[in-house]
Amino acid sequence: MNKKALVVSTEDKIITVQPLLKDSCAGCTSTCEKTGIQFTVSNPMELSVNPGAVVTLAASSISQAVQGILSLIFPVLCAVAGYFLSDPIASKLNLTRGDGTRSLFVLAFLFTSSLAVFLITRLIPLPGTPQIINVDEDIYQNPASC
Structure with missing residues (x-):
């Protein structure tokens, strides 16, 4: 799983993200990204993450x-x-x-x-939470990407 997500909040080392809706999802009937469900992720590399940042997620080892x-x-x-x-x-x-x-x-x-x-x-859900492996951009620092 390598998926992009938008960081919603970073409170007390708990990072909440929301999946990004891509163009390829337009004709899809699945509800995976369209529902806007937010979930928590871990940051094992301790990357600098702020609300509004676009991050790449991967499944834990x-x-x-x-x-x-x-x-x-x-x-x-x-x-x-x-x-x-x-x-x-x-x-x-x-x-x-x-x-x-x-x-x-x-x-x-x-x-x-x-x-x-x-x-x-x-x-039974699999163990582990998704991990942040890369911070791609911050939409508040780079508003042209909006």
């Missing part, structure tokens, strides 16, 4: 690591488990063991784990 583990490694491990568990499960279900059965179980385990990841990430 913890959030990216958890996202990578959940969305890539977990489904792949489940697919591998489906490959190795296909013969024992097929024999218990009286199915013919072979490459077709293995493929079926690999795909079933992969699909099930991907669905589980999708549902879990919708119900």
Whole structure:
């Protein structure tokens, strides 16, 4: 996530920003940026940020690591488990063991784990807050950008 936002307030080291509406959002039906929802971000590099500044945000490294583990490694491990568990499960279900059965179980385990990841990430938010990685401009110092 590299996204631009406008700093709304900076009170007691709590920085509140609002996403910027871009030209590419004009035909979009999503409500991500059109609602004007404000949220807090962290400033780990301690950049000089004032209200009215346009900043670039990025996801925290913890959030990216958890996202990578959940969305890539977990489904792949489940697919591998489906490959190795296909013969024992097929024999218990009286199915013919072979490459077709293995493929079926690999795909079933992969699909099930991907669905589980999708549902879990919708119900439980990922850890970490967005971080400010760059201060692009201050609209109060440079009014030509308005």
